[in-house]
Amino acid sequence: MIFEGLRWILLAPLLGAVLNGVILQNKSAKISGLVATLASLVAFGFSVVACSQLSGLNSAPEQNFLIDPLFTWMSSGHVYVPFNLELTSITSVMLLVITGIGSLIHIYSISYLSEEESPWRFFSYLNLFLAAMLVLVLASNLAVVFLGWEGVGLCSYLLIGYWYKKPENTAAGMKAFITNRVGDIGFLIALFVAFSFFQTGDISRLAERVNDYAFLSSGVPTWAWYTFAGSLLWAATAKSAQIPLYIWLPDAMAGPTPVSALIHAATMVTSGIFLICRVWPLFAMSPVIVDAAFWIGMSTAWLAALIAVSQTDVKKVLAYSTVSQLGFMFVALGAGSPAAAFFHVITHACFKALLFLAAGSVIHGMHHKQEMSLMGGLKDKMKITHVCFLIGTLAIIGFPLTAGFFSKDMILAKVFAAQGVFGYILLLGAALLTAAYMFRAYTLCFWGGARSEYAQKAHESDPLMYMPLVVLAFLSLFIGWLELPEVFGHFTKITDWVHSSWYGVGVGEQAHLSHLAEWLLMLITSVLSLTVAYYSFKIYQRNPEFKILPEPLHKWSTNKFYVDEAFELLLIKPSMKAGRFINRISDETTFNGLANGSFRFTRLSGRLLALFHTGSVQTYAWHFVFWSSLIVGAIFLWTL
Template identity: 40%
Template sequence: MFDNVWLIPLFPLIGFLINGLLGKKIKNETVIGSIGALAVFASFIVSVMTFIKLIGLPSAERSVNVKIFTWMTAGTFNADIAFLIDPLSCLMLLVVTGIGTLIHIYSIGYMHGEEGFYRFFAYLNLFVFSMLLLVTGNNLLLMFVGWEGVGLCSYLLIGYYFHKKSAGDAGKKAFVMNRVGDFGFLLGTFTLFWWLGQNHGIWTIQFTELASNANLFPTGGVVTIITLCFFLGATGKSAQIPLYTWLPDAMEGPTPVSALIHAATMVTAGVYMIARMSYLFIRSPETMMTVAVIGACTAFFAATIGTAQNDIKRVLAYSTVSQLGYMFLAMGVGAFTAGVFHLMTHAFFKACLFLGSGAVIHSMHGALHHVHSHDDAQDMRNMGGLAKYMPMTYGTFLVATIAIAGIPGFSGFFSKDEILWQAFANPLHGGLNMLLWGLGACAALMTAFYMFRLVFMTFHGSCRIKPGAEKHLHESPMVIVFPLIVLAILSIVGGYIGLPKLIGDLFGGIPNYLEHYLEPVFANANAYIQAHTHHGHHSHALEWGLMGTSVVIAVVGISVAYLLYIASPEIPKKFTSAFPALHRAVYNKWYIDELYDFLIVNPCKALGRFLWKGFDVLVVDGIVNGVAHVVMAFGGVIRYMQTGQIYNYAWSMAFGVVVIIGYYLFK
């Protein structure tokens, strides 16, 4: 029934090969872009067909392994090239291929005229292929191939403008920091494989077999070690404390790359991996608490930084780090469905926001180029009043901003509110719940503030662009605007598949479709929670109260942004003058990069220089060169025995004869 699922990752791979090998000869941008976009769109069509087939099955049968061929065999261990088709992987397929298609279409217009156009689309297709392999692989080894693939592609695409040192440095930073996390992923895989094989004779890393044997794992102990290792991998890929600093620097890549990384591919990998292995994570209270605390702290910490940034893409980057923190908070409190729900809705509005920012930057670049200005086209302080020049971009951007702020009726409200409710009411962490909710609520307040600060500084007020440049500002072409419209619509309607029961009951008992859909995937974890925790009863009044509080928080954040950047724009200057040290600290990202440089990067460089100049040059090279000098000196002596001159050889023979005769005469 699912024999064609192998086509889903194959199409982007074919697109990568065609554009990568032949793109330089094809040269035509329309053809290159169409090949890249159609490859991902074909995967989307097959994904939709697969999804329809899956929901046609009974709920208990919605988990199908599709083996393509045996990859490697060692004794009783087999690793296959095989795909796991279940509700979770199908949802991820639709998100990755659907949003990936829109980003590819957008890129045709955005990247027009760029050097290496074919290379960009080849990398983009390879990125989608790697992510599809990650989310469909039926075992940890195949997931790791996709895991490493997205890491490679992020390096290639972040450093796309490799002639810029900052882009090259950002690409290397992302690659190195992710290697730290990947080491944790490998350790977790090895420990899991060894423990299950040694203790129970089950040598497997296949997800369905691990899930069916989840009851063999004890609570805590080795499971804590395994899951913490995997969580280290997740913190790298999904940019959580302490491995988050690579993601804001990833803005050095073209804007479509930022959208793809933040919305559909790489940063969602860690969340997906924890959701996929929820049956293991739930068996370690220590790991669950760690995930929840790290997620809540990341959501709060990144939001503080976002309040003071002026680069439009950097604000969105810290917003992503913060929203990923919400997803990890959900995972840490056992609300796996809520975490996946926010992953999906965030993909809609964050892709819209990044692509919208790209449209703004695209227009700003063109306008500044006409007046030969070197002002930063990404600095919001150079913008203002763009709504009248770019009404479609403004409208879609505003919709996505309302969604991420958590205003009722938009997708972000439903998923974010569900996470905050679960953080408050979950049965796992007891007295810690209030702190988790408080951090999440504060992050929500700051999110509403800094996102509307971005909107007001960019689209409202007076235009602050270089005089004479405003007449060159214009709306982007339809190839750029069309994806924004689709994503704005999804930012509105995307949340209605996960209506909380409280709201669903108001409208005649509308069910939470997403919860029912994902129920088979998280049945094991949910059953464990039911069996091992005490569920306190929370009244509907409390839930309504917290929901209302979330709305008030969002409105307050928006109101403060309006006050500071529309009604009284002089206040921010007064504030920064009154608290210059605080502003500098937040603007400089709390100096975390500098701290990492001091504690880790510079000592590693110093150690490297010592090993190079102290050990390698003096010791290793000294020994090698010393041996060479000895040999050369010895050769310099004995070379006089082979001069090539006959009279030297004659004198040597005569001398030898004299010595021999003298020896026998005087012996």
Template identity: 35%
Template sequence: METLVYIALFAPFVSSMFAALFGMSPKQTFVGVVASLLLFTSFLASAILAFYVATTGMPVHVTMMDWISAGDLHIPFGFVVDQVSVTMMTVVTLVSTVVHIYSIGYMDHDKSFNRFFSYLSAFVFSMMILVMSDNFAGLFIGWEGVGVCSWLLIGFWYHKEDVSREENPSISPSWAANEAFIMNRIADLGMLIGLFIVYWNVGSLQYDVVFAALPDLSGSVLNAAAIALFIGAMGKSAQFPLHTWLTDAMEGPTPVSALIHAATMVTAGVFLVIRANPLFSMTPEVSYFIAALGTFVAIFAASMALVNRDLKRIIAFSTLSQLGYMFAAAGLGAYWIALFHLAAHAFFKALLFLGAGNVMHAMHDELDIFKMGGLKKTMKWTYIYMGVASLALAGIPFFAGFFSKDAIIETAFNEGTLFLWAVLVVTAGMTAFYSFRQVFLTFEGDERYKKYGIHPHEMYKFVLIAMSPLAILAVIAGFFMGGFEHFVTKLLPDYHMSEHTHHLALVLGLIVLVFAVGGIVLAYKKYYKGLVRDEKLENSFIYKLLANQYYIPNLYEAVITKPYAMLSEMMWKDVDMKIVDASVDGIAKFLYKSGDSSRKMQTGNLSNYLNWMAVGAVLLLVVAVISAMFV
């Protein structure tokens, strides 16, 4: 089993190093093929480990080597494969394998084909370190690793010109990469503080040691640690107010979007809360805040998706909304339900993004759904895939999202948080509406793309075949919910509905279903036959507010970015140039001038040298006499 742990972990690393060998070479298809095979090897190892943990109930714990030993601090390079980590390992490697195969077709004409696979595999390797580590320090290394890799991948097309935010809603990949990196660094400061609090009070960062010591800590320490760690989770999982980077990250290649949103990066924050559940279970106030914030983000993101025209950004807003559902479940104590929704969401969200990539590929990089329509005639399989994924996202029986999302909504009712329950129910209806709004405007109705001279075509067959496992799982994953609960609750708290909620489960499910079906019906009536522009609606305050993301990016630009840039320029001109640089330059000029003046003593004339020696001797005598007088 130890060998399988290392294979699962390091196969993506080998994949990245192999692709890096050809990073500066022209495109070689075998680089993508080998990288995909190595990722599939990692998936097989993860699946075997999952079977072992499920049948024996015993985690696999390996220590590769001692990593840090300084004073009382001892951190091994260790990994643990238990019910939580092996679930993440299997989901990450499965989705990553599909994304790698998909990328062979999607990046077919890109000049940096080989380099892309090196970055993509490094991304997966970092995520595997994050989920497999047996201590918070190892988790933090993977945490920073996915941050660096996301910066490389979001800004992969760095050669694209910058576009002003005021002139165009799209921005440059470099700007988006920097935004994601900086926002996550802000949040990571909070996480570091949380780790310092844990180590200062416990003396260790090993999960088992920390969790065993929690009952001995004061409430204030527990709350401070929980809040600080959750701030880190807010950055990685793009929770308000650190959310704007997630939609801007769509400037990267579509396979990157699928990987970030489905299996890596944004799920890390949810994983942290689930992994540290003993801490959050002991801080009910912090946990309720997590649930409330998650619920707010769910409806907040869904509202912006209602009017957005960019196909990838609509799906990105849906990710943000679904992350809110996951945090709502985790904050209410239903950690295993949050983990199940994370896994189910990974399958249909990856399928949605890859389908969007097919559309983008066919439409010559056009993403405005108002310029599409009627694509099902030429893209039948993509239409089916995105339709299935949208049904799962909308929570329609008996697709994957139906089981996991309904369980989260029932949890909110079960905990007596009726306001959160109502918000989540309404959000379910909004989710169904915007999901099928994009499907109908993209694939149904009149062929609006013709007037733009676009000739769409379906993606390569091997790409479509590679996407099929995600489609199958988006349909059937929900049926494994009972078995998953039995498997994962050997480690996580076994959350159950109360008898009162259990009797009302059918009624609660019907309420959610009415909202979901109502959203689809509304989208059907409005958009199935084609695009009908409502200028009065589009010019309304609410529409503009949603279309401009509540003007929050503009607010950040006006209140933070521009003042910071102005302050930096002022500090550069008035402090750096006039004080720091001027001091250094002044010292250099003094030494230069004094040296230039003193070198005139070097005349080459012996009598001059004897005169200077006499002057020096006199000066030495004077100094000696003065010193003798004061001693």
């Protein structure tokens, strides 16, 4: 069905970005923030309307989406790219998360950035980010998705480097941008494969290719499927911060905390997983790549969790926790359950945004000190922030009946069903580490005595900042009820939504577990997580310096397992050297030579010609006679 309201979802934040960035420059945080928040709320309003329209549709799964045809972007040969917006059920959930949490974070930012010099810049970028992210999720064609994909990368770069006067911030921005560019190559290759082998970039038609027997028998090489899935996975590892391209995300914490909450936890970093969920029927054609996603996710979940347990900066803990949770989502994809992955995307968006905003509130109260060794005892001074942070922590470790409990339990159950006990135990280990480092962070921030004068003078933030926290805390508690395990009754909204966005292309989920197995898994996970959380809480109350990992693991962990150094040594230095070499032979020798040569040639010929320039009219006349008779003579001889 055609619904023309979709374009306003996109245009509202775009308009807000232009208004703040171009027309209303140099306004205070209140004015810029108000404009940006309004733009975001308008987008949210239209999203709600669009979603209610979508849920009102009762047609066959093949037509169960809204479409807003805008214009033809390119048309050349059999490459036809229309700029259409399309709302499927999976997109609608994402849409509500982006605009809803986005609006909350806009509101929060008004207060958070009230003392900044140029808040209009921040709000303009933030709105631009929303617009780009909405293009990413609403686009119906992979080429248009790529536009949004690049757009969010750009906004991420701009916002990480928002405090551009500190060189390490701009360096972090560049690192994020370059790492994402490395991943974008994968996206481009997938795009080329789609256009040249599947003959379309349209996501719905791509999905139909899987069931199109005439097409399948027309001889598409197997490697085309593998290349498509593999390069898409490569692109997702960059955007969604997985091994080996996760290195940019922890550094991205240099940006303001609302940015970390919105872009680097809730929305942008999940876009890789979201994209794979959308093209899942094609992706699942390559079982090897699906297995690769499983192991990439598993190792990332472990590595990031191992780093998180020793970090001292509260935002760094949350950043590595994000990487680790994204690993969980990849594991779910690898276990053949995009629904579980997408469910975790949604719940994670809520509780991780909450945790980041709560951490931001703490940082704001501590006068921009982020070291946990300086905090302590904040639970009495920042009561609301404390409760919200606690709820976020409980949700992420999977406290029974919170959001994280259902989504993580679903992933664990799917992994148990698909990969057996071994995969389950591995993933459970990562989940237990989550409980350990999250309660470490929570206890170090809020319990014990104040460990610095900043902590003693800390104060609760104003309502503009804690109201979004309360809303997100509410979501973190209850959003998990969208999808219940079978033993809790048959309520599977997320699975239905994810499956219905494949345009009727059915992909079977694997074997179900028995009820007893489900209960047992749930019990084991919860009891172990809560035990670890309890011990972590007790130990860090008594000894804030406690090391979870034995030496030398602890030392490696504090140094992030030397991954950055390895990259520096193996990739960055050699490519810098290669770059300098190419610069020397191409730029300095060849091109400079050409440029200087043409200049020297002109100068020399000028000097030579100047010799004829005597000023004597008769010399000129002689030249004229001589050369013209030469030319005429030559022509005469030629035609003879």
